[in-house]
Amino acid sequence: MSTLEIKNLHVQVETNDGPKQILRGVDLTINSGEIHAIMGPNGSGKSTLAYSIAGHPKYEVTEGEILLDGEDVLEMSVDERAKAGLFLAMQYPVEVPGVSVSNFLRTARTAVDGEAPKLRTWVGEVKDAMERLRMNPDFANRDVNSGFSGGEKKRHEILQMELLRPKFGILDETDSGLDIDALRIVSEGVNRVHEETNTGIMLITHYTRILNYIKPDFVHVFVDGRVAEQGGGELAERLEAEGYDRFLQAAH
Template sequence: MSTLEIKNLHVNVETNDGPKQILKGATLTINSGEIHAVMGPNGSGKSTLAYAIAGHPKYEVTEGEILLDGENVLEMSVDERARAGLFLAMQYPVEVPGVTVSNFLRTAKTAIDGEAPALRTWVKDVNAAMEKLRMDPVFAQRDVNSGFSGGEKKRHEILQMELLKPKFAVLDETDSGLDVDALRIVAEGVNRVHTETNAGFLLITHYTRVLQYIKPDFVHVFVAGRVAEEGGPELADRLEAEGYDKYVAAAV
């Protein structure tokens, strides 16, 4: 059993007008095997939370803690966080021209594990994971995210997660821009990793659509940089019916 604890997290982001406070005391705890959905209106700080956990240099933690099995994540570099078992599926994956998906994945796996995977086994694992995600084998020879459709980029994020097997995965609006078929494939990948590895998930989303395929154990309403309410899956249904207006009004 592993635990990711976010305690009273305050985060500033650098803007053209100087630092701006985005997170204002965010607190939540995720255990192995749990799926937590974070929902909220635009600008509420959901992506800031994801980037702060991952260690994006643009986001400055001014107060609070992030602990992974009691270890201070904030003292770790980005690569140390990845090796410790944290994974971020980005909302807008970056293009890396000149680096093939195949080389990228094997380099990442080597960095995470501390040793290169046996080539024959690795190729078999990659091909099997790509087949489950309905990805053409030639995909592995394309440059990372270069010219990819939105659905291809999101499936590539899930492919990474399947192969790297993190303890905790933060999925930053992985469902955005996906049609129904692509959403179902991505959701199947998330559920597969959840079942096979008992990883914990922080699923950031605007909509309940993805929650029809990925069933959360807990739902957190995120407004004005903090958790405004917590509950079970039924809370997502209520948000779908009522929206965020009452939470936004209360935060003003």
């Protein structure tokens, strides 16, 4: 059993007008096997939370802690965070021309595990994972995210998660830009990783449609850099019906 604890997290970013405070005291605890949905309007700090956990240099933590099984995540480099079991599926995955998907995946797995996977078993593992995500075998030979459709990029993110088996997967708007078929396939992939490896999931989204496929244990509403309300799956249904207006009015 692993635990990811976020305590009183304050984060700022540098802008042309000087530092801007984004997160204003976030408290959140995720345990192995739990699915937490982070919902909220644009600009509420959801992606900032994801990037701060992953170690993006643009985001400066000014107060608070992030602990993974009691270890100080903020003292770790980005690659150390990945080795410790944190995984970020980005909203806008970066193109890496000249690096094939197969090389990228094997290098990532080697870095996380500390040793290269045995080639014969690894090839079978990748093939099986790609089949489950309805990905063409030729996909492995393509350059990472170069010329990928939105759906292909998101499937590739889930493919990485399936092969790297993190303790915690942070999915930043994995549903954005997906048609209904791709949404279902990606959601099945997330559920599979969650069930097979007991991975804790932080699912960041605007919309409740992905929650029809991935059932959250907890829902947290983000407004103005704070958790404005939290509850179970029923809270997502209420948001679908009412929107974020009452939270936005309360914040101002």
